[in-house]
Each structure stands twice: as structure tokens, then as C-alpha cells.
Amino acid sequence: MGILTDTFTLSNSTEIPKVGFGTWQVPDGKATYDAVRTALDVGYRHIDTAHGYGNEASVGRAVRDSGIAREDLFITSKLPADAKTHDLAATRRDESLTNLDLGWIDLYLVHAPWPWDRIATRHDQGNLDAWRALEEGYGDGTLKAIGISNFDVHDMENLLAHGDVAPVVNQIQYYVGFTEPVITSFAQEHGMLVEAYSPLATGDMLGNADVAAVAEAHGVSAAQVALRFCLQNGILPLPKAVGPEHIRDNAELDFELTADEMTTLNALADTAPSHYHNPTQG
Ligand SMILES: NC(=O)c1ccc[n+]([C@@H]2O[C@H](COP(=O)([O-])OP(=O)(O)OC[C@H]3O[C@@H](n4cnc5c(N)ncnc54)[C@H](OP(=O)(O)O)[C@@H]3O)[C@@H](O)[C@H]2O)c1
Incomplete structure (x- = not known):
């Protein structure tokens, strides 16, 4: 098996391919369709989208047209962050299922604990109410x-x-020099697989000189080092690309990065300090 079909096992025994293909900021329609078809042709079997990306329908169409057996694919989507009542969450969950039109969703995440226009505010009851709608879908x-x-x-x-079903994944911002160690450790200690979103800091860490030096030693790209870094830390990376060469x-x-290289990379300061970070992460 190659890296695209190797799997981590989630705490509910579900197998999840170790590298996911990100689709944030890829416009709905041809752009998303072509990117996902290319990714599937290359061999990716795990696609990450979200209701909020507005491109679930194109992801679903690309997956259906690929002719790959549904059971061989892993599709993640996300509940909009502002859905903090049970009824709105159930409605949005069902919209995701309809938009994708793939029979089921392999992993569905609460996109954020706060609405995007109120980052860092607390919504304890709202998150529990939304979670109930996900538990029903799981049931x-x-x-x-x-x-x-x-x-x-x-x-x-x-x-x-307070929930009945424990979450199996926490998807967080994670790249070389920004690994949210408190959140990562807590999630892992409580049985969650940590997924790295923006593993390339949306492209902003690719010019880092220390990462480039490691890349040169292996004759690979900075992006490849950044993704191996996640994998060798036990984290599932979700690289996004529309360029076929990038894909x-x-x-x-x-x-394989050596143990010394991993030690060096794990000790680096933020490799994209001007990149946007949620204020609650760290
Ligand atoms: N849960 C959340 O709140 C959340 C937040 C952010 C992201 N995410 C997920 O994580 C995914 C990845 O994060 P991201 O979209 O921020 O991007 P990213 O994967 O960190 O970086 C993507 C950028 O790097 C470029 N790139 C990709 N591969 C490259 C390579 N091999 N060499 C040089 N450049 C390369 C891409 O260019 P091209 O596109 O031009 O090829 C694009 O500009 C998202 O798409 C989404 O699925 C989730």
C-alpha cells in the first residue's frame, strides 16, 4: 500500500486514509471538479470539504464520475460554525448529505466551536445541541x-x-513551527486523531530556509517535508492544491525524515509568523 491508501484507525475502528486532499477556497464548479478528479486520478482516496466551502456538490459529482467504489473513498465534510441549535444543525447536516449525494459521509465535523464572526466566544450549550444532530446522524x-x-x-x-458519543477527530491548524501542543496532546490523550489543516500554512511556510535545507538533503520539495513532518508526528495532513504538479x-x-531532522523541525519557531492564526489556538 502507498501513503494515499495507508490508514490511521479512528477510535470507533473506522479506517481513514493518512493523507486528505483539501478543497478550501477552491471555487464550486469546474475548479473543484477538476481538482478532485485529478486528485482521485493521482490516487488520493480521502477528500476534505465543508458545507461552508460551498463546493460539496462539485466534490460529490467528481467522486461519482470517478467510478471509484464508494467504499474505497473517505469523504469528510463539516457543519457550518454558526449552526449552534439542534434544528439548524440537523438541517445543515442533511444539506451536506444532499449536496454531496454520496449515500453517506465518512466523517462530519463541527467546523468550529464559535461562529466565524465571533471567534473565541464560548458556546457550550450550542455546541452540545449541534453535537446531538451529529450523534443522530452517527446513530x-x-x-x-x-x-x-x-x-x-x-x-x-x-x-x-456532556455528549453521548466522543469525537474521534479534532482538525486544527498545524504546520512546522505551529503545532498547537496543548490542544494536540489533550486531543490525542482523549482518543482523537489530530488532523493538520493548512499543513503548508496556505503556502506561507514554503519559503522557510530551515525547511528548505531539509528538503534539499532529501531531494524533495518543502511541501513534501512539511507533509512528512505531520505524518511522522502521527498527524494526518490535509494539503490543498489545484495545480496538478502540486497535487x-x-x-x-x-x-523518511531522520530522527535528528524531526527534532530540528519540531524545535523550529513558527515558519509562517505572519500567517493568520485563530486567537484561541496556540
Ligand atoms: N477546519 C478548518 O477550519 C480549516 C481551515 C483551513 C483549512 N482547512 C482544510 O485544510 C486544507 C488545507 O489548508 P489550506 O487550504 O490552508 O492550504 P495548504 O494545504 O496549507 O496550502 C495550499 C497552498 O499551497 C500551495 N501548494 C500546495 N502544494 C504545493 C506544493 N507541492 N508546492 C508548492 N506549493 C504548493 C497551493 O497552491 P495551488 O492551490 O495553486 O496548487 C496553495 O496555494 C483546506 O483546503 C481545508 O480542506 C480546514
Whole structure:
């Protein structure tokens, strides 16, 4: 098996391919369709989208047209961050299922613990109410696994203490020099797989000289080093690309960073300090 079909096992025993293909900021329609078709042709089997990206329908169409067996694919989507009542969350969950039109969603995440226009505010009851709508989808089999994104320790504790089903994933911002160690450790200690969103800092870490030096030593790209860094830390990376060369580059991860290189990379300061970070992360 190659890296695109190797899997991590989630705490509910679901297998999840170790590299996911990101689709944030890829416009709905041809751009998303072409990017996802290219990714599937290259061999990616795990696609990450969200209701909020507005491109679920194009992801679904590309997946259906690929002819790849549904069981061989892993599709993640996300509940809009502002859906903090049970009824709105149930409506948005069902919209995601309809938009994708793939029978089921392999992993559905609460996109954030706060609406995007109120980052860092607390919504304990709202998150529990929204979570109930995900638990219902999990119970009826339309959502094969459920999890969270952008949750800090407080928000994870709230769900773990009061929810019926424990989240199996926390998807957070994670790249060389910005690994959110408190959140990462807490999530892992409580059985969650941590997924790295923006593993290339949306492209902003690719010019870092220390990463470039490691890349040169292996004859690979900075992006490939950044993705191996995640994998060798036990984190699932979600690189986004629309350029076919980028899509291919990010799939060629058949090399190993040495223990010394990992120590160096893990000790680096933020490799994209001017990149946007949620104020609750760190
Ligand atoms: N849960 C959340 O709140 C959240 C937030 C942000 C992101 N995400 C998820 O994480 C995914 C990835 O994060 P991201 O979209 O911020 O981007 P990213 O993967 O960190 O970086 C993507 C950028 O890097 C470029 N790139 C990709 N591969 C490259 C390569 N091999 N060499 C040189 N440049 C390369 C891309 O260019 P081209 O596109 O031009 O090829 C694009 O400009 C998202 O798409 C989304 O699925 C989730």
C-alpha cells in the first residue's frame, strides 16, 4: 500500500486514509471538479470539504464520475460554525448529505466551536445541541464518524463531559513551527486523531530556509517535508492544491525524515509568523 491508501484507525475502528486532499477556497464548479478528479486520478482516496466551502456538490459529482467504489473513498465534510441549535444543525447536516449525494459521509465535523464572526466566544450549550444532530446522524449510519475542528481544551472537555458519543477527530491548524501542543496532546490523550489543516500554512511556510535545507538533503520539495513532518508526528495532513504538479508532489511522500531532522523541525519557531492564526489556538 502507498501513503494515499495507508490508514490511521479512528477510535470507533473506522479506517481513514493518512493523507486528505483539501478543497478550501477552491471555487464550486469546474475548479473543484477538476481538482478532485485529478486528485482521485493521482490516487488520493480521502477528500476534505465543508458545507461552508460551498463546493460539496462539485466534490460529490467528481467522486461519482470517478467510478471509484464508494467504499474505497473517505469523504469528510463539516457543519457550518454558526449552526449552534439542534434544528439548524440537523438541517445543515442533511444539506451536506444532499449536496454531496454520496449515500453517506465518512466523517462530519463541527467546523468550529464559535461562529466565524465571533471567534473565541464560548458556546457550550450550542455546541452540545449541534453535537446531538451529529450523534443522530452517527446513530442512523449516514455519518460514519463524527468529530470537531478548531476546538480548544475547554470546548473538548465540554463535549467529552456532556455528549453521548466522543469525537474521534479534532482538525486544527498545524504546520512546522505551529503545532498547537496543548490542544494536540489533550486531543490525542482523549482518543482523537489530530488532523493538520493548512499543513503548508496556505503556502506561507514554503519559503522557510530551515525547511528548505531539509528538503534539499532529501531531494524533495518543502511541501513534501512539511507533509512528512505531520505524518511522522502521527498527524494526518490535509494539503490543498489545484495545480496538478502540486497535487502529484504532495502524493509522493515515500521518504523518511531522520530522527535528528524531526527534532530540528519540531524545535523550529513558527515558519509562517505572519500567517493568520485563530486567537484561541496556540
Ligand atoms: N477546519 C478548518 O477550519 C480549516 C481551515 C483551513 C483549512 N482547512 C482544510 O485544510 C486544507 C488545507 O489548508 P489550506 O487550504 O490552508 O492550504 P495548504 O494545504 O496549507 O496550502 C495550499 C497552498 O499551497 C500551495 N501548494 C500546495 N502544494 C504545493 C506544493 N507541492 N508546492 C508548492 N506549493 C504548493 C497551493 O497552491 P495551488 O492551490 O495553486 O496548487 C496553495 O496555494 C483546506 O483546503 C481545508 O480542506 C480546514
